[in-house]
Amino acid sequence: MVPVSVVIIAKSTADIIEGCIENARKITDDVIIIYNGPEEDTLHAATNSGCRVYKKTWEGYGANKNKGADEARYNWILSIDADEVPDDGLISAIQNLNFKDKNVVYDIKFRSHFGGKLIRFGSWGRDHHIRLFNRELVKWSETLIHEKLTLPKYVRKKKIKGHIHHYSAKGAGEFDLKCSYYAKLSAEKYFRDGKKAGIVKLYFSPIFGFLKNYIFSLGFLDGRAGWVIAATIMKNTRRKYLFLSQIENLPVNQTELVKNDLVVEYKTA
Known part of the structure; x- marks a missing residue:
């Protein structure tokens, strides 16, 4: 040993x-x-x-x-x-x-x-x-x-x-659930770090991420699995910035919960 x-x-x-x-x-x-x-x-x-x-x-x-x-x-x-x-x-x-x-x-x-x-x-x-x-x-x-x-x-x-x-x-459903969970955690971290959910992040970053993963990094060569991974990551990128935008629009008392690592509720994405 x-x-x-x-x-x-x-x-x-x-x-x-x-x-x-x-x-x-x-x-x-x-x-x-x-x-x-x-x-x-x-x-x-x-x-x-x-x-x-x-x-x-x-x-x-x-x-x-x-x-x-x-x-x-x-x-x-x-x-x-x-x-x-x-x-x-x-x-x-x-x-x-x-x-x-x-x-x-x-x-x-x-x-x-x-x-x-x-x-x-x-x-x-x-x-x-x-x-x-x-x-x-x-x-x-x-x-x-x-x-x-x-x-x-x-x-x-x-x-x-x-x-x-x-x-x-094990499959697309499990991966999507994991991504949704991580998206919420990412949104809360981004909020505490002072990041903003602008138009570029909400709409262009997900598409760019998909193209980079699936096309430029040859993800399509992994067949259906490559497509599911790239598409779910794209969805997750948009989802985390959508969650971040929701946090930004919360009342002050609820944004304080986020700053203190406490749970807040989100709309489904």
Whole structure:
């Protein structure tokens, strides 16, 4: 085993998390699961795996990931979600790393799956993220969505062999529901950041995003799945700015709820 703790954020992915945990345990003897969902099957699978499980109220992706890193036995953290599975190539690469230099972070390629199909093109086909880092220097920004790692300027980025396989959605309906949820979180974040929902964002950004994903990045080569992904992302882009425009037009007492991370209601989009 290597001096790496695997931190897994889990909610309602009982059908995937067992494979996620199985491969995580090939890397380390320290797997931490931060669980915040309602589904007992997920909690049962996590608890029976021999991992350390912490049931935590939802405070945003960044906050929950930092909670897992704080509970870790080792300073080196591999951060993944419960619908993400490290493959054998990545496991082997991590096992052969030298962990003496904490000023390095590792950028990992992703392979995304949609309804059982591996997506090779579009924005998903070239996806990669920094997910292996030392917690003494690096933490997640504590935002509700679009959390990022805060990297000191002197930290060096390195690529690593292997992939994380992301099992995003079983089909169009599930993907649309996820996108709707993320759109609301994005709108609230944008409002707190002072962004505005202008005509360009509402009408032109969704179309440009579709063309970039489906045409320029060759998403059409993924067949029907490529179309569904590009069309749903386009819909989601418009939806989040529509939600943002609704927030902007709320009475002052309700906009204060948004600023304080509290729930507001939206019209369906």
